[in-house]
Amino acid sequence: MFAASPLAEFSRHVIRAGAIAVAIATVSLTASHPQAVFAAEGGHLVRHDQVAALTARADAGDADAQFQLGVLGLGDRLDGKDRSKAIDRLTAAADANHDGAAVVLGMLCMRGISVVRDPVKGVGYMQAAAQRGNSRAKTIWLSLMLRGDGIEKDPAAAVVLLESAATAGFPEAKTNLGLMYLRGENIARNEEHGAELVRQGAMTGPADSQFNYGVLLENGTGVTKNADEARSWYSQAAELGSTAAQFNLAVMLLRTSPTTSESISGLKWLLVASRGNNPVLRERAKAIVPSVVSTLPQNDIGQARREALAYLNRPNRLTSGSR
Numbered sequence: 579m580f581a582a583s584p585l586a587e588f589s590r591h592v593i594r595a596g597a598i599a600v601a602i603a604t605v606s607l608t609a610s611h612p613q614a615v616f617a618a619e620g621g622h623l624v625r626h627d628q629v630a631a632l633t634a635r636a637d638a639g640d641a642d643a644q645f646q647l648g649v650l651g652l653g654d655r656l657d658g659k660d661r662s663k664a665i666d667r668l669t670a671a672a673d674a675n676h677d678g679a680a681v682v683l684g685m686l687c688m689r690g691i692s693v694v695r696d697p698v699k700g701v702g703y704m705q706a707a708a709q710r711g712n713s714r715a716k717t718i719w720l721s722l723m724l725r726g727d728g729i730e731k732d733p734a735a736a737v738v739l740l741e742s743a744a745t746a747g748f749p750e751a752k753t754n755l756g757l758m759y760l761r762g763e764n765i766a767r768n769e770e771h772g773a774e775l776v777r778q779g780a781m782t783g784p785a786d787s788q789f790n791y792g793v794l795l796e797n798g799t800g801v802t803k804n805a806d807e808a809r810s811w812y813s814q815a816a817e818l819g820s821t822a823a824q825f826n827l828a829v830m831l832l833r834t835s836p837t838t839s840e841s842i843s844g845l846k847w848l849l850v851a852s853r854g855n856n857p858v859l860r861e862r863a864k865a866i867v868p869s870v871v872s873t874l875p876q877n878d879i880g881q882a883r884r885e886a887l888a889y890l891n892r893p894n895r896l897t898s899g900s901r
Contacts, residue, residue: 636667644671645679652682652692661692672703680707681715688722713748721754724764733764744775749783752776753790760800773800780811785818792823796830805830816847821854825863832870838878845870845882850889 635643644667651664665686671679680703686693687700701722707715720743723736737758743751756775759768773794780791792811795804809830815823824847831844848870852863871879 639670639674641671641674641676641679644668644674645676645682648679649682652686665692672706675706675710677707677710677712677715680704681712681718684715684718713743713746714750717743717748717750717754720751737764749779749781749787751779753779753783753787757790760794769800771800777801785815785820785823788812788815788818789820789823789826792826796826816850821851821856821859824848824851824854825856825859828863841870841874842878842882842885845874845879846885846889849883849886853890 629647632643632647636647648664648666648668648671651667652661665683668679668683668686672683683693684700684703684707685691687696687703689695689700701719704715704719704722708719716739720736720740723730723732724740725731737755740751740755740758744755752775756772756777756779758765759772759775761767761772773791776787776791776794779787788811792808792815793799794801795808795811797803809827812823812827812830816827828844828847828851831840831847836844845867848863848867852860852867854860854863874882
């Protein structure tokens with residue numbers, strides 16, 4: 579039904595083998611979205627009746643309380659649209675050697691989000707946390723070293739350290755190292771080994787790792803081609819907030835004679851992707867929605883919209899960076 583439609587064309591643009599090349603430059607940073615780091619570094623949900631006590635702790639110099647309020651403030655949950663107070667709290671926590679705050683603040687500085695873009699300053703925060711042994715910071719720092727982004731480029735040293743981090747079991751390191759093997763970048767190309775490392779990263783890693791493994795399965799790169807498994811991994815990554823996975827999952831559901839439930843789910847994920855963090859995919863999803871809507875009954879359209887809205891309004895929903 580959709581085999582010759584714009585859906586297939588857009589799908590090829592996203593899931594072609596070349597898409598893997600983009601991931602190596604983004605997976606570490608996108609895996610460290612503030613809310614994701616918040617959870618990974620010990621953050622927890624804060625009820626309104628707990629805010630006063632947490633604020634008192636933060637004002638008294640408690641770095642963990644400063645970190646938690648800082649990240650919550652970035653999400654407009656405490657400080658409204660004025661994020662300067664959130665940045666001040668994160669800076670205080672990072673200066674007190676709080677690794678989670680250092681990773682978040684480093685990421686914000688490198689991206690220029692809520693602060694003036696300063697890659698060198700961002701790398702400084704990442705390097706400090708990495709030298710204290712924080713695995714997440716170490717992996718991001720190594721990724722930056724590979725690219726020479728705010729730090730002197732040293733691919734050989736980065737590969738050695740990345741292999742060490744992957745051996746230690748850190749999922750983002752496994753994913754990045756696997757993608758390097760797949761591309762043959764700064765290391766001998768080995769698609770099978772690379773795909774296995776990406777799989778291992780996807781088993782315990784963030785949405786971007788799961789998305790990348792879905793790409794490999796759909797294209798048969800380093801693994802046996804398996805559309806059903808690819809769809810399963812896209813689904814997991816989509817639930818965790820990967821816009822790319824949401825888009826690809828929608829395409830898979832809609833492009834070949836979908837059932838009613840597949841049509842509803844496909845439109846749901848297109849609608850969600852149209853509100854995602856990736857500006858390119860967001861616009862592509864918006865462009866496709868009308869052609870999909872024109873083929874569906876009003877009841878199915880309504881159901882898809884309700885499901886999309888329910889997903890978007892979930893409390894504490896994580897989004898996976900720009901992907």
